[in-house]
Amino acid sequence: MADLLIRGGNPLNGDLIIGGRKNSAVAVVPATIMAAGTSTLENLPAIGDVSTYTEILQQLGARVEGPSGGTLRVDASRVRPDGAPMEMVKRIRASYYLLGALLGRFHYARVGLPGGCDIGQRPIDQHLKGFRALGATVSLDHGEVVAEADELIGTHIYLDIASVGATINIMLAAVLAKGTTVLENCAKEPHIVDVASLLNAMGARVVGAGTDTIKIHGVEELKPARHAIIPDEIEAATYAIATAATRGDVTLLNVVPKHLDSVSAKLREAGVIVEENGDWVRVSAPDRPRAITVKTLPYPGFPTDAMPPMMALLALSSGTSVISEGVYESRFKHVDELQRMGTKIRVEGRSAVIEGVEELHGAPVHASNLRAGACLVAAGLAAQGETRVSGVQHVERGYEHLEDKLRSIGARISRYPDGADSRGDDELRVVNLGPA
Ligand code: EPU
Numbered sequence: 001m002a003d004l005l006i007r008g009g010n011p012l013n014g015d016l017i018i019g020g021r022k023n024s025a026v027a028v029v030p031a032t033i034m035a036a037g038t039s040t041l042e043n044l045p046a047i048g049d050v051s052t053y054t055e056i057l058q059q060l061g062a063r064v065e066g067p068s069g070g071t072l073r074v075d076a077s078r079v080r081p082d083g084a085p086m087e088m089v090k091r092i093r094a095s096y097y098l099l100g101a102l103l104g105r106f107h108y109a110r111v112g113l114p115g116g117c118d119i120g121q122r123p124i125d126q127h128l129k130g131f132r133a134l135g136a137t138v139s140l141d142h143g144e145v146v147a148e149a150d151e152l153i154g155t156h157i158y159l160d161i162a163s164v165g166a167t168i169n170i171m172l173a174a175v176l177a178k179g180t181t182v183l184e185n186c187a188k189e190p191h192i193v194d195v196a197s198l199l200n201a202m203g204a205r206v207v208g209a210g211t212d213t214i215k216i217h218g219v220e221e222l223k224p225a226r227h228a229i230i231p232d233e234i235e236a237a238t239y240a241i242a243t244a245a246t247r248g249d250v251t252l253l254n255v256v257p258k259h260l261d262s263v264s265a266k267l268r269e270a271g272v273i274v275e276e277n278g279d280w281v282r283v284s285a286p287d288r289p290r291a292i293t294v295k296t297l298p299y300p301g302f303p304t305d306a307m308p309p310m311m312a313l314l315a316l317s318s319g320t321s322v323i324s325e326g327v328y329e330s331r332f333k334h335v336d337e338l339q340r341m342g343t344k345i346r347v348e349g350r351s352a353v354i355e356g357v358e359e360l361h362g363a364p365v366h367a368s369n370l371r372a373g374a375c376l377v378a379a380g381l382a383a384q385g386e387t388r389v390s391g392v393q394h395v396e397r398g399y400e401h402l403e404d405k406l407r408s409i410g411a412r413i414s415r416y417p418d419g420a421d422s423r424g425d426d427e428l429r430v431v432n433l434g435p436a
Pocket of ligand 1: 164
């Protein structure tokens with residue numbers, strides 16, 4: 001796959017439309033297979049994880065139209081509870097939602113263990129604990145999780161960790177259980193509310209999504225529905241941070257400013273101007289950012305997924321910043337790559353101490369996972385000279401039309417070596433990137 005080539009150092013400027021939320025999309029897409037008939041999803045982001053998911057659904061027997069223009073139609077009348085190809089399931093983390101969706105509808109699911117970003121251990125014990133509490137037996141057979149039940153019966157479930165994935169997965173299975181499930185210590189991310197909205201539109205009775213206790217009154221069956229996915233606050237946060245890092249001025253459209261509160265607060269602390277109203281947020285940064293401390297936490301805390309790009313910004317701040325990672329055990333894999341660009345960062349356990357420098361310089365770097373890639377792109381946009389980012393397939397899993405969107409706000413970004421067949425390297429760079 002071609003690398004991304006960025007000639008950094010100029011401010012991002014203009015308006016940018018934010019797409020549908022990745023982590024919502026990868027839950028509502030599998031939720032559509034819980035009802036026979038055709039469900040329609042709108043505002044679906046054009047990202048790799050959604051493409052992989054639609055391929056998996058087809059392998060399970062769904063008829064899929066789209067996504068086209070952000071709309072996907074899924075006819076789940078002929079879906080089977082097994083047959084999800086292991087190779088595809090391993091490409092994405094969210095394939096674990098097939099377990100809850102299939103177990104709910106068929107009382108049987110056979111799905112390979114999920115893949116996804118390499119950011120430390122990511123067990124799914126809380127998901128499986130929930131399925132077992134609902135009456136399923138769960139076993140592992142040659143790398144596949146097999147969950148089955150004669151019937152699912154609602155019960156009290158307390159999550160040991162407020163896991164986003166476990167909250168959604170158990171909710172999926174429990175909507176078709178007999179009686180009421182009370183799920184406690186739930187995660188509260190807005191996409192949990194989004195999934196509950198879709199399920200309720202399908203006839204489920206979910207109450208309390210977005211709080212730490214969700215009540216699910218089981219129903220006998222679900223019917224197809226139409227649902228529009230909420231905006232992606234991590235995509236918005238990434239562009240907001242990249243704008244600040246380049247000292248630009250960008251208005252992000254189609255966002256829910258409330259979902260960005262923690263990011264906006266930290267940007268303001270760093271001296272960035274953040275204005276908001278209705279469904280837009282404007283970010284402008286005339287000055288060098290100030291050093292701040294950031295601790296990532298479950299929502300409404302500062303999102304771990306926005307932490308790597310935030311590090312690119314703080315690498316350029318005046319003073320010493322500290323970032324503590326409160327969700328994952330190991331999410332600093334981008335630091336070694338950032339150092340190639342002249343940052344001064346020391347990782348101590350789950351914290352990183354960032355001594356700000358005045359300038360970053362472009363370098364060849366490798367994205368080892370999705371948000372590491374977002375960090376390196378943000379750093380590349382702010383750096384002087386050229387940055388070449390490899391491992392772009394990780395970035396494409398979660399950012400739609402990345403180059404087009406960035407170019408529309410003035411970034412000089414291109415693919416390399418796409419189109420290199422008849423031109424020398426230097427010429428290609430001039431053609432694709434414009435004047436330095
Ligand atoms: N955890 C357990 N046991 C479980 C579940 C989670 O120990 O059964 C631990 C995890 O190891 C982790 C923490 O709990 O340390 C939080 O995990 P959580 O389940 O909340 O996260 P996830 O469902 O694996 C989703 C997103 C992530 C995002 C987190 C937190 C999807 C597909 N992934 O992961 O997104 O970081 O929630 O908001 O929705 C990304 O977009 O870059 C990304 C990694």
